[in-house]
Amino acid sequence: MIATLGIISLVVVLLIVLVVAYHLIGIYVALKRGADHLEALAGGLVAIRDNTGPLNGRVDEINEGLTALVAPLLAANGNLAAIVKVAGTRT
The missing domain is CATH 1.20.5 (Single alpha-helices involved in coiled-coils or other helix-helix interfaces)
Structure with a gap:
């Protein structure tokens, strides 16, 4: 046992x-x-x-380049808006 x-x-x-x-x-x-x-x-x-x-050194240059593009892009946007407005009234 x-x-x-x-x-x-x-x-x-x-x-x-x-x-x-x-x-x-x-x-x-x-x-x-x-x-x-x-x-x-x-x-x-x-x-x-x-x-x-x-x-790191390029980011500032890129930001400056993009800042310079703001005014031309806004002008193009205004022109495109005017084109859409004219095209929308003819149909």
């Missing part, structure tokens, strides 16, 4: 150890995957920073 209880206890303990080990391995794998994804994300962010660095 004692030998049977000892074997049953040993089997139960072994099953508990196996279940805990299985879950710990799962946690390790999930953490490893998360670390790999974060490493890839960090590499991508560094690449974005390096690739957009040359734009």
